[in-house]
Amino acid sequence: MPAPPLPHPRTPVCWTDHLTPDPAHRTTWSACTRRPELVACGTAWDAVVAPLARGLAGLDHLRLPLSGGFPVLADYVRLELIVQVPAGTGHRCAAPGSRVLHKGTWLLVPVGTHSAASATWLSRPDPASPRYVDADRLHQALLAVDAVPQD
Template identity: 45%
Template sequence: MVKSRKCPPMWADLCVLAPGTAAELSGTPGSASRLLPCGAGRDAVVITPMVRGLAALDSLDLPVGDGLAVLADHVHGELIVIVEGGHLPLWEGMPGVRVLSAGAWLLVPVRGSYGTPAAAWLSRPSDDRLGSGRFTAGGPTTLAEVPAVLDVEQLRDAVLAADQIVGAP
């Protein structure tokens, strides 16, 4: 008998909510998330549809797991990636992508919470990157406190490559 190797999970696998995850998100109170101001060195890149953003992450060959600051808005079918700020021109004119920067707000799960249907971590910022003592018990108070791990230019190139596979919106 041949043993089959278990393939590592892919980002695209996260597009469909598992029944247990859906139930967990449905039962979370509204206090499981909070609005954070964007800007001050961090932007949120919102990619529609979510499957397009997940395909981009898969093409970067990033392991699925914590540490990357990636959110899902299952209500609107969007993927949200926290990145270094100041790269808005990279995304101008790209359909299905918008950037939340200074003056915008982002819904983020509080520390210790998976989130809500409108803001669920697919990859939580890792505690070793958060630094000690920077947060209140509920987590970050501004987006600037969330580590931006993904390279903005690589993410943009990956979204463009995903458009060739998934199709641009």
């Protein structure tokens, strides 16, 4: 039987391709020498937490580029996606099944390139020019994903 065809080099990588961690992430987890740290939410950004599969599908719906510098984390232990949005706007993303981390709450984030199963950057923030996902657009994308019938 012939081997399955390789993806075309120009085939775009989708967010939903990160539903399971890739081998590179798994390798960094075992080699991690620094634990993730807790960072206060609500100052520069809020965070929207959604079920992993649903959140990834929402980012695909937005056509958000993987390499766009938008801070997006996966928690592969809890199967959650964490998307940073501008501070004070997280409440605008009230899609069912999601929750918001805002002022007075904390988020576990990787330190530098040291990730863990509970905190893995899927898209690293650019400290020089942070870009956040618009909470209203994320809300609409999650609702659109919910409206698609599941097989």
